[in-house]
Amino acid sequence: MTDFSIIGKPIAMVDAAGKTTGAGKYADDFKLPGMLIGKILHSPYPHARIKSIDTSGAKALDGVVAVITGEDAPNPYGILPVGHDETALAVGKVRYVGDHVACVAAISEEIAERALELIEIDYEPLPAWFDPEQSMKAEIDLIHENRPHNIEKDYHHVFGDPDKGFADADYVHEARYIANEVTHAAMEPHCTLANFELDPHTGKLGRLTVWSSTQVPYYLQHKLSLVLEMPMSQIRVIKPLVGGGFGGKSEIIPLEIIAAVAARAAKAPVKITYTREEVFWAHRGRPRTIIDLKTGVKNDGRVTSVACKVIQDGGAYCSYGVVTILYSGALLGALYDIPNIRYDGYRVLTNKPACGAMRGHGTVNVRFAFESQMDEIAAKLNLDPAAVRRINLLKPPTVTVNGLRVLSYGLPECIDQVITRSGWLERKGKLPKGHGLGMACSHYVSGAANSIIRSDMPHSTVNIKIDRDGGVVVYTGASEIGQGSDTMTAQVVAEVLGCDLARVKVIAADTDLTPIDLGSYSSRVTFMAGNAALRAAEEVKKNIVSAAAKRMNCPPEDVIMRNDHVYKRGVVPGDHDPTAAEILEEKDAPRGRVDGQILRGSVLQTRKEEGPKQHMSFEEAVVSAIDFHGALTGTGSYAPPAEARGGKHKGGGVGPSPAYSYSAQVAEVSVDEETGEVRVHKIWAAHDCGRALNPVAVEGQVIGSVWMGLGQALEEEMVWKDGLLMNPGMLEYRSPSSAESPDIECIIVESIDPEGPFGAKEAGEGSLAATIPAISNAICDAVGVRLRESPFTPERILAALRAKKGMKRIEMTESVDPTAPATFREHGGSLWFRGKGPLRDPLDPSRQPSRASAVLGGKQ
Amino acid sequence: MSLPSFQLLRPKTIAEAVALLAEHDREVKIVAGGTDLLPSMKQKLFTPPYVLDLRGVSELRGIRDVAGQGVEIGALTTLSAIEHASIIRKDYSVLYEAVRTVASPVLRNMGTLGGNVCLDTRCLWYNQSLLWRKSCGFCLKKDGDLCHVAPGGKFCWAAFSGDTPPALLCLGAEIEIVSSHGVRRTPLSEFYVNDGIVRLRLAPNEIVTRVFLPASAAGWRGSYHKLRIRGSIDYPLAGVAVALKMNQDRVADARVAITAVNPAPHLVKDADAQLIGLAPDEGLAERIGEMAARTAKPLTTSALTPEYRREMVRVFTKRAVVACAN
Structure with missing residues (x-):
């Protein structure tokens, strides 16, 4: 069925009025x-x-x-x-x-x-620990006594035969990348x-x-x-x-x-x-991440092996850290076909606020490294960056080497779309001086296939109650946080019941009223709570249909619920031309108003006088169903299928998802070579969300993701001085303003997932990760400098440009060359290091000469 | 963070205002738009027993074109009112360019010219909450005896971070200051003190009431360049204003001023001597840029490295001179 009445239509959020008028309560x-x-x-x-x-x-x-x-x-x-x-x-x-x-x-x-x-x-x-690479060497003064060397968790995964993969490669590229810390x-x-x-x-x-x-x-x-x-x-x-x-x-x-x-x-x-x-x-934001990435490729760009070492500066508590470090490794898979993977992940404790889950949890920083490296390889092998990505596409349905099942896969079309729309083939390399195009891809889970607290309980459950007033009340534990979960729930239920959206009232996220739902994270709501809502609505529908069938004197298969009415198959109400399309349009009442609400008594009265009906209003059908069944309720729940739950290796529970969203992006930028300032002119972002249940909501999510990626790419950075956050406010922590936000062209690609509700997958996170490397690749295309540390602030870019030209250098921090970071300063921060800073324990590592020389790269 | 409690004084006239100031002297802070003072009060940088709210003093508002004498701007005039005044755009383009870059449109609707001229100096080690400053150790500017920017020093390097003052300096603006003892008028160039704590030559009982833009500066070409990371909202990390009086393609008079890289906004000394009589080209603009960069003494008071900020003073000055000349 592709002829939907509510699904796939751009619909205003059901809670929009309260938010826009100020009447809504936070x-x-x-x-x-x-x-x-x-x-x-x-x-x-x-x-x-x-x-x-x-x-x-x-x-x-x-x-x-x-x-x-x-x-x-x-x-x-x-x-x-x-x-x-x-x-x-x-x-x-x-x-x-x-x-x-x-x-x-x-x-x-x-x-x-x-x-x-x-x-x-x-x-x-x-003594306190601020630098994760120092913290990993700690023997004493541990942050948590039961975490030796301040390592919260480390994983060492080998899939396939990485060594053989590198031996088979024609070219091996290796580099270190750093993504500095950002927050929500x-x-x-x-x-x-x-x-x-x-x-x-x-x-x-x-x-x-x-x-x-x-x-x-x-x-x-x-x-x-x-x-x-x-x-x-x-x-x-x-x-x-x-x-x-x-x-x-x-x-x-x-x-x-x-x-x-x-x-x-x-x-x-x-x-x-x-x-x-x-x-x-x-906090609980995205940790500063140090990524040592090595990729082996054939001369045609085909990846033979990937080795990735990740160190995450996790802050003082575990939070989601173990999951983050696992996602960072697991999501090396499921985007491209990578036959051999070695992954070494270290989640390290430091004396800073705890990092946790942030949009694109675990994958964003590693994706920045990987997609940057893809372009570096393409440049080295003189290949089109798009061609390198295309030759490494997966061939689904498939299970990746690290145990991730991929069914729907719209990435090829996403790439095609952004290449076409951006004029990639005609324009790449032919733009004016200082202008460039860059591309990158990314993906994300549609919910984790395994819950945090191990159990066999469903991940989402939805209850529906319909009473004689014809109101459809949906009880869901799913948490609307602005992403549109209530609207999605209402749409799914209204579509299944063929009723007006205005009938559906969503009661959400109240543990006394609503059944358990794991919550709004890992982009799980549309897929899981959506499926649960679909099933609950189908259960209710079954009861309405069976009662209506009796009233209309026809088999249940011939009962059609559509446009707030219940029809008998083949019987057209009134004198209308008997085409389905017209039946459906004729009754398309405006939203927000329920036509023909019938009081209980009058329905009962009319029924006594009538013989079998040819069609009924939604209320009539509901009343019949309640009369026949005593009550009209339904429950649906969702748990991911066993075959989507991943491999059996230690940590294999994180990364598997019933479905993955895909994104391809092209960014167009210009760089001022004298100041290092970047302007992003446009981003074309194609996102495969399975089916867009509400296209305007999908666009909003994609644009929001790209914008958040833009912030991490160019401006946002938490800067630390001896454990003290230098920019704990929205003035000095710079999320982009509308002034520098580029035109974002969102292209929705619908791969129709076999297991998603109406074929839908996630839309809220998958596009973020591609934006950062797309911008960095575009900067490289524009001015020929490869930035391996985010954010790409004007001074980092200018320093890289100067280094490339052999000009007088700009001293970013003592001896750290941003084009080839080999030594590392304390978390983030380009300048704070010289300030006196707070008074601290004299034994602080930051006060030790040995550490100072490490920080200074031995050049003191 | 709550606003510390205080008593609000709401005069209706300048006379009432200065009388209240004279009465409460050092125990009072003046609020106009509030965009600078209120966040700082929440951070407990100021906990005055009295706050004098000037917004009821209507005579402080407005832009007046005084025939033959130039333009007078009341200190309470909002930055957006200046931005949208056609006479400013037409005759004092450097001020127009500068005022449009202040913060964001919403803040310009609240912020006033007087507030921007009298802006407190800023430093990342100072503009922080009470707990933050406690954790870090208090600094010279507030409650402490050391400087985190220049350890060992006894001088406060907090940077003056207003956008309009360099433009006003380029225009040779004067300001009117009123106290219960009377009215004085001073060139803006003599108003600032290059010290992050002292900041202004303004006694606690005085109010800046008007800004005068001289007729002689009308029609000068102007350009303001601001370094910031975001396209809006941010204070300048460096700012350069250039105004040139052109006679055909030759410079008849010139001023160059910089902001956000010193405790005070500065006119670049001798820039006029270098420019007058010449037709500016890249090379000349470059030399002026280097003079401006030498005037800049940025330190780690804000985001981005001092080296970069100084470099941008050079580049921006060069560009501003070229922009004015063409």
Whole structure:
């Protein structure tokens, strides 16, 4: 069936009105009687032992109701079962500047802030680790005692025979690439409101309700249960409107637990909203990544082998780190046909805020390296970069050497589309001086095939209830975070039931009301919750159809639900010409208004007087179905098929997905050779999303991904000085403004996945990774410098241009040549290194001469 | 971060304003558009008991063309009003170019010319939250006794980061300053102090009320070039203003000024002597660029390396001179 009535149509988001008028409620918009404001005290040290905490001064301040510290909720938790290394507030030790130490709940923000100043803490500073390559050598002063050498996790994967692959290669290319640290910068800062109800029988604190800006209400409910030692059934998590997540709300952020602990201590509702600076500290963004990549190719560009070593500067806690480092290796596969892969991944702990999941989780930085290297190889072998990509395409259906099953594969068409639209063949190499074109590809999972918490439970479940009013209420745990999950759910259900979209009301992400859904991360919602919604709607439909069949005196197969009506096959209502298309158009009522709503009594009355019906309104059919079946409900759930769950190797659970999205992009840039400034003129982005359920939403996601990639490519970078974030705000952490945002031409490629709902796959993440290398390849095309470190700031580009021309160099940092980074400074940062910086433990590695000389590349 | 509590003073006239200033003296901060002061107050860089809100003083608003004398701009005039004033665009193009680059359109609707002229100096080690500064160690400019930019030094290098002052310096602008003791008028070039802490020759009881653009500078060709990473929002990481009075293809008079690379905006000394009487070409523009680069003393007060920023002062000056000459 390709003749859809709602699927595939550009439809406004069902929650758009509240967001655009300001009427919509985000977590911070909620207020409860007697509500207190919580403020958190953060660590000023990157690594220190807490010798004592004295909260008596704060407690004595008028207006302060409760002050809590780590001892009030010492149970460790973490998003991954293997990484339960966090506590709500620090217990015994702080591990980064900004670590959460204490919380005050007071009657106003100002009083709470003043109370923080009265908390006295005696710290014993410890040597801290800032550079991951140094941190990996640590023997003492470990960040977590159970993580030797500060290595959170390392993996060493071999697929096929990489050595033989390199031996068979005609040419082997090897280089080091660095992608500096970036963060989500979602518009809405994190916010949580927690409230305990009194138990009517005991008078003690009973059930807990939490409103939180989260992508994962179910995991939050689970971790709250763990830390508060309460059964999950006593905890209700409600996700209001969320102002963007991008992965930054895809795990439990400390304030979410702290608010609940504070509410328990204060016996009053407590709301905490992070300042923007606190959002930067909570972080969970994309780690600075050092990638040593080696690729062997035949003379025609065919890849014979890939060896990749990745070091991720993960910050002070595990977070999603183990998954990130696994994605970085696993997603070397499933884009191109690579017969042999060696992967060595190191997730390293450092005394900085924890990195976690961020849009394109795990794949983005390695993709930057890989796609850059593809172009370097193409240049070396004098091949067209597009040809090198085409010769390495997969031939699906297939299972890659590292166990990833690929069914639908629109990459070839994506490449064709961007080549054609950008005029690649005619224009490449013929643009004016300083102008260039670059291309790159990327892909992403449509949900992880294996859940974080190992179990056989479905990944998504959706319930539907239809009552006599004809309203279709869909209960889904899927979290709308601005990506359009509620709209997608409504569309899928309306399409299956053939009803008006306005009938469908989506109740989402409230753990008391909605069935479990793992949440909005790894681009899983459309594929998994979409499939669950589809199945739930089909179950309901079956009951409506069977009742309607009886009323219309026909077999159920002949019942057609379409355009808010129920028809009997072959019978055309009224005097109309009996073509299906006209039947369907005739009843296409405007959205937002339900035609012919019938009261229950009148339906019953008419029915008594009538014989078998030829067609019915949706309400009539619903009433019949309820009369016949007693109630009209349906449930659908989704779990990925066993054959999509990946290989059996250690860590093989991360990377497999029921389907992969594909993207190909061409960027057109110009570079000012005197200043190093880059202007991106246009990006053509073709994205294979299976089927575009809502094309305008797909375009929005692709444009957003490209734009976020643009930020990482050119401007965004978290800069550190001895563990202190130099740019913890939206002024100095520079997400692109609209002024320099290029024209983005989004081309939707529909490969129609055999398992996706109506053939759909993910659209929200896969396009991000291609943008960074597309821009870097375009810069190289424009001015002949290969940038192996992002972001490509004007000074990095100018330094590279100067180095190429043998001109007077621009000193970026002491002895780091950005064109060939062989030695490394502390995480990010081109200039901070010379500042005096904060006072720290004298044994800090950054204070040691040996480290200094390593940083200076021995040229001091 | 909450705004620290304070008492808001809302005068309706300049006389009331200066009387209130005289009364509260050092305990008061003046707010006009608030785009500079309010974020800093949230960061607890200022915790004044009183804030004097000038927005009710309507006589401080507006652009007036005074026949034969030039143009007067009230200190409370918003940057967007200046941007959209045809006389500025026509006669004082360097100011037009500079004012359009300030922050973003939304901020220009709030920010005022007086605020931009009196902007606090900026430094990445200073414009941070209280906790950040505590963690780092306080600096000379606020609560501390050391400089993170130039360790060991006792001089504050926080950079003056306004966009309009270099343009105003190029135009030979003067400003009117009022206090309870009276009115004084001073060339803008004598208003700034090259010290990140002292900043301005402005007593705590004084208000900048008007900016005068002389008639003699009307019609000068102007160009402003701003270094920033984003296309909008950002403060300048370096900025160059050039204004040339042309007589056919020869320079009759000239001024070059730079911003964001020193604690004060500076006129480039002797740039006029180099330019007057000549028809600027690449080579001459290059020499002026080098003079400007020598005037720039950027340090690690902002993003991008000082080396790069100084280099851009050179390149931008060269380009601005060429742009004006053509």
